[in-house]
Amino acid sequence: MRRGPWRVAVAGHSMEPALREGDWLFVLPPRRRPRIGEVVVLRDPRDEKHLLLKRVAAVRDEGVTVMGDRRDHSTDSRYFGDVPLTDVVGRAAFRYAPLGRAGRLRS
């Protein structure tokens, strides 16, 4: 697990319009439990080498329910179920590129 903030590039369209393909983000390590509305980076339950970006829809003791913002164009907890907290590897906190849309990511 990474300690500091790390940089990820967005691929795909399930988080539009909040995140677009090609956006560059700072991701913070999960120091606390995710909160509803936050965008998290998680290991794909179907392929742990693959990382996903989704928004937290519900938080339970054992895991989180994650959903893409574009419900008609997202593979998320509706398909693979809740994700254990140990698979949440970070929280997307800030977009640094493109500069025109740079800024803190809202919940």
Added chain:
Amino acid sequence: MLGRLLRPTVVAHAHCDIPCGIYDPTPAKIAADTVAKMVEKIGALPKDGMDATTRGNFVRMISVKEEHAQICKKELEILWSDYFKPEHLEKYPKLHDTFWKAAKLCSKNKQNVDAAAAAELQAAVKEISDMFWATKK
């Protein structure tokens, strides 16, 4: 440009893979069963002296048969190209051959009114369906 230093090292996916997430051999089975049923119904029509209504039904049955032969082919192609993976091929070396023959049977059933060919298509779809469900275990 922000330069190479700032380029992210990791890609996180906000993807949809619904087109590759939902697979089921049932639509192919229904289509193959429809083809067989139409062949059966066409065979039961009076051979000569069809009145206009019967002729209309005949044309409709032919049309449904051809349409469902085509649907069956399309559904099989989705399973073949999108669902089955190289590791499945290792387990089922006849996979490609089975799909190829099944696709050809779809064409044969589209062109002909042939109860034997329809039964062969149903059997081929069942074979594919069995392979599919075996990979889910």
